[in-house]
Amino acid sequence: MYSKELAELGFVVFRRQNSTGGVKPHVFIRFKSKDGRLLTFAVDTTRLSSSQNPPDAYLITHAHSDHYGKSAMLSESSWCSEETARALEIRYEKTHVGNTFQTGETADICGVSVQTFDVCHTPGSCAFYWENELGNSILVTGDVKDAGALPKCDVLLTEASYGDPSDLSCYFKDDIDGLHHAVLSHVGKRKIAFGAYEFGKSQKAVFVLREMGYNGPIAMNGKTLSLTEKFVRNAGDLVELDKNSDSFNATSFSFFSAQSVSSAEVCTKTEQPCSICIVPINDLVSFGADTQKYVLTCRSDYPFENIRLSDHLDVDGLTEMVRQISPKVTVVYHPNKSPRTEKFARHLEKNGFKAFSINQIQNIIGNQK
Structure with a gap:
């Protein structure tokens, strides 16, 4: 050819x-x-x-x-x-x-x-x-x-x-509002687990969460944590997940929403317990019904609700x-x-x-x- x-x-x-x-x-x-x-x-x-x-x-x-x-x-x-x-x-x-x-x-x-x-x-x-x-x-x-x-x-x-x-999944725009809404919908109510690739997508998710105003701890596995600390400026409080458990402790945090996000008025300043973690997509199955699970991808073949966030x-x-x-x-x-x-x-x-x-x-x- x-x-x-x-x-x-x-x-x-x-x-x-x-x-x-x-x-x-x-x-x-x-x-x-x-x-x-x-x-x-x-x-x-x-x-x-x-x-x-x-x-x-x-x-x-x-x-x-x-x-x-x-x-x-x-x-x-x-x-x-x-x-x-x-x-x-x-x-x-x-x-x-x-x-x-x-x-x-x-x-x-x-x-x-x-x-x-x-x-x-x-x-x-x-x-x-x-x-x-x-x-x-x-x-x-x-x-x-x-x-x-x-x-x-x-x-x-x-x-x-x-x-x-x-393929309709090949047409997309990053759904930053969707990620913000997912956090706002469950903050203070339940744990949230985002499935993302260890390198690239996980660091982008941390950056976006911090940019939108989430100041609380983010839990992740050791490799993802090391990569995030290395490549994300002002990554904030990162916590390593317990290797022998799917649990991560609820912690008090401050959430300041960005004025540029349409749902900002919902969350001005609060002090509520919330837990967020970012894990490899296949690890989402290890979390129970008490955790709201999302996958950060434009692919449509995962058995979880997806938020379109692409590299x-x-x-x-x-x-x-x-x-x-x-x-x-x-x-x-x-x-x-x-x-x-x-x-x-x-x-x-x-x-x-x-x-x-x-x-x-x-x-x-x-x-x-």
């Missing part, structure tokens, strides 16, 4: 077999640098052994497990933001041995000047941008919440987590991002093995953009030893 167009632009996008004969997650990019060296950058994939012709660099867009930084962080050829490196170390209790940069900086990766851009998906998440010997540019976004800072490019590698135009662009936002970036070819590389990559690629084609998905890449290199 579009191999000729990519080759004319000076890029080859391919996949690699793994040691068991399957295909490694995500993609590899081969190009010549401005000084004529042939280089390969791997994007969000697992490591290859030294005997398997590894790439010149592993680019890690962020620290979510489905972008495989847990594996790539153990390579001296890996590159990610300083925040992503710290998040990987906290999450996986391993030392990041690769290279880091501040998001927004330009990094020298194998002699290539690579610009980085904040995409506001998780703390430290970033896009990578560089040019080849022909002066053609490529942009690798990872997952995106805000594309406002991203530059135009010739080749775009991007995501389609919510890229299915036929992604919806399908309209993704489409507008591609329109603004205006690439000559788009490769939809994430989620791996998901039909949404093909659906979003087809959607882009219908809107006049040349695009194909990771599942359509036929250029697969064998397990070289």
Whole structure:
């Protein structure tokens, strides 16, 4: 798919077999640098052994497990933001041995000047941008919440987590009022448990709760607490959940509602007992009927009431991002093995953009030893 167009632009996008004969997650990019060296950058994939012709660099867009930084962080050829490196170390209790940069900086990766851009998906998440010997540019976004800072490019590698135009769950706006209402409805009456991803969504929830005026303690597990203390300024009183119990004690707190929220007049200043915790979504089942349970997601496949709070662009936002970036070819590389990559690629084609998905890449290199 579009191999000729990519080759004319000076890029080859391919996949690699793994040691068991399957295909490694995500993609590899081969190009010549401005000084004529042939280089390969791997994007969000697992490591290859030294005997398997590894790439010149592993680019890690962020620290979510489905972008495989847990594996790539153990390579001296890996590159990610300083925040992503710290998040990987906290999450996986391993030392990041690769290279880091501040998001927004330009990094020298194998002699290539690579610009980085904040995409506001998780703390430290970033896009990578560089040019080849022909002066053609490529942009690798990872997952995106805000594309406002991203530059135009010739080749775009991007995501389609919510890229299915036929799925109503792929159209959304963050429901900040809904989160506020959930707290106001149960404050002083019962415990509240919010299900959220350990990294990214949990920190966003804490930030939003503090911004709306909740000053009480927030309970969470040890990993989530460590990540939140590291990446959320003014996170307030955080309490570690008892590992052997689903309980968390009610505590007196002050709740000052933000004037910008429509239901602010309901809660001026109160002193009432209330307990709030943020836990991994699958842990919500451990709480009893005395706890009001919500999941913070735009997905519709969880058996709990959901509050739409996302770290992604919806399908309209993704489409507008591609329109603004205006690439000559788009490769939809994430989620791996998901039909949404093909659906979003087809959607882009219908809107006049040349695009194909990771599942359509036929250029697969064998397990070289």
